[in-house]
Amino acid sequence: MLAEAFTYTTPRTEEIIRLLPELILSAAGTFMMVLIPLAKDRYPSLFGNFSIVAILSAIAASLFAFTNPGTAFSDLMVVDGFATFFRVLVLSVGITTVLSSYRFLHREGTDPGEFHALILFSLAGQCLMVSANSLIMIFIGLEISSIATYILCGYLRDDKRANESALKYFLLGSFATAFFLYGIAIVYGATGSVALTDIRRVLISAASPPVAMIGIAIALMLVGILFKISAAPFQVWAPDVYQGAPTPVTSFMSAGPKAAAFAIFLRIFMTAFQSDAHGWAPLVWLSALLSMTIGNFGALLQNNIKRIMAYSSIAHAGYVLVALAACSEIGTAAAMFYLAAYACMNIGMFAVVVHLSGKGERHLSIEDFAGLGVTQPVTAALLTVLILSLIGVPLTGGFFGKFYIFKAALQSNLVWLTVLGLLNSAVASYYYLRILVMMYMREPGEVTSNIEPLPFTLQAALFLPVLGTFILGVFPGALINFANHSAALK
Amino acid sequence: MAFIFYASSIVAVVATLLTITRRNAIHALLYLVVSLLAIAIDFYVMGAPFVAALELIIYAGAIMVLFVFVVMMLNIGEHAAETELDVFRPRAWLGPGLLAAVLLAEVARLVSLQSGAYTGSTEISSKQVAVALFGPYVIGVELASLLLTAGLVGAYHLGRRAVSREEEIRGVDTDESRAVSRGAAVSAGAGRSSHAA
């Protein structure tokens, strides 16, 4: 028995290439740790520039790996269109996060080195999550990504809000991860495998599939994943954590780890548990409705821009869950498109918040936007595009995102969910429009009249997402075609 | 030996219940150690001696140290004296002692059995674990070290004691608030241990 188990092989070249993005990010992160004590405080921009180079090479590596798709490392990983899509998405989120953190870290007087090293580790974890083909790898990726994000939340050690944020996120997050892990253990017990394809095969072909066990496992894993995507009823942490975390980290959390968590949601539930869709789809349906409603109505009551964005993030998770409740390939494609559009609008929003909030993040009230249209017309105009996209106005990425999602929902006969979702979007426009009203119809306040123009890095962090929103809104065809092609998960 | 499995499972469940219902941190810790030992015996009986050993080394050994350190850091105030006296009273150690005695009897039984101690059909030797770890799952092992490295950065960044540049800059306008928060932290800690006593 032992003898046959020794059929190990040294990794082949194509296997290494398929893992290259993760390798680049880990190597860069580790190298940066060595660099931190050596460089000391002499080159403040060094770490940021270095991470941008590392992330750009990881994007290139992801695209290169896609030229020869397939599995790697005894089927633990798979490089397909789906993995490549999400890899490029989370890495792009990473780049804009780094761009919006240059000025922030300098302003708050904190160390740039560890911040960027943690961003790189977190990205490595997320890339691993989206290309993993086994529950074990998904779990390792999730842990790497989560641990780095917990620390980033409390990065400003002397800020009580950041401490509260990190502690809440860490305690609840590790609890949710434990649920997820328990689910994995039960799946392994029931099917004898952690490989997604094997689990699927067992569940489809077994004479008497272990229905009860798999039901419990699905419930436990849903708890873990719904927490990570901040969907109701596991959304309570989001407003506090988003509010207390440093703004670039909030921006990162709401786009990167969230997209990666949706990716594992899609991959696990559309492959391994697809045959049990009649069991879990109603739960997703309910969670989608709750998330949209709680998110949108919660946001109506808020006055702090980061809390508004947190509730908005819950609501948007709800919209994506509508696509998941459809349990179809076009639903998967719609979710992919929406996550890309959502990442664009969110990151751009937060880039402005980083600038406006000022040292110590004191100006976070919605009133602080008053008169931005007068003092900073270009910034306000770009922000308007993003807000319109969040509402879902035509010619923006947000519009097509919602359009594809509700189309997929209607094709799966989810009429009620579609109607409720559309009503929700109408409610949502109120609190988004409040920001617009503040910017254009109020006299400039203390904050906006003394505001400096955006530094170059923040300009880039705002302009690139706006460009993305425009492209997705005017030429959605290319991306949705790619998503449709890669949505067939095996 | 199904009997030993169920016996130590019951010990684990009872000890864990007692862990989460104790109001005194030290009492809870004693029960937690017993619970971890019982789980180690469960692993052993199910044919996973390697995992049983890891359970002892990592959880009952290393992780418990962290818990003790937390108690050391927070154990302040006069009422802590009463708490400490409490540790030497029989009701503090009798419960964990009894549960541990049950476990000891089980271990003695297992040792006397020599072979056939497993409920499962096979024993998974540490060699088989190693073959899986360094064969198909080798990439997972490497990534685990990345996970630990990320933890290292975090442990240092959040736990370091030296005053940083960040604190200097923020200190200008938050010193007062920090003084307030420190006072609050001390009284919160004191309140907690009085609660425990």
Add this chain to the structure above:
Amino acid sequence: MPTSAGQTWFPVALQIVIAMAVASAMIGFSYLLGKKVKNKVKDTPYESGVPPVGDARHRFSVKFYLVAMLFILFDIEAIFLYPWVVVFKELRMFAFVEMLVFVILILCGFFYIWKKGVLDWSEDRSDVKVAPRP
């Protein structure tokens, strides 16, 4: 394969004898060769660096906790060495390279905390400026 009780227990007995010999050699030689100083501090019983008499309930520095956390991280990394040793003979070069990468990653982490001064126990560090307290 050991055939009798004597053969089975011989290595254990040898281990005990060697352990005792090493321990007594260390204490004995340092007693014979070392300089003898007698003063109040020297004669205080050793109590892990804490004064043996006095209030036991003072707050311990967070440094202890930090070191304990680092210990656990390295402990878990060391755990991977146990199974590695068991299969090293079979996997040979592959296992060697594998563990080399693993250890290099750990060493990078070790280098980081070392240079950052986590292991430096003394209070006065020249490279860290302490903000004046009002």
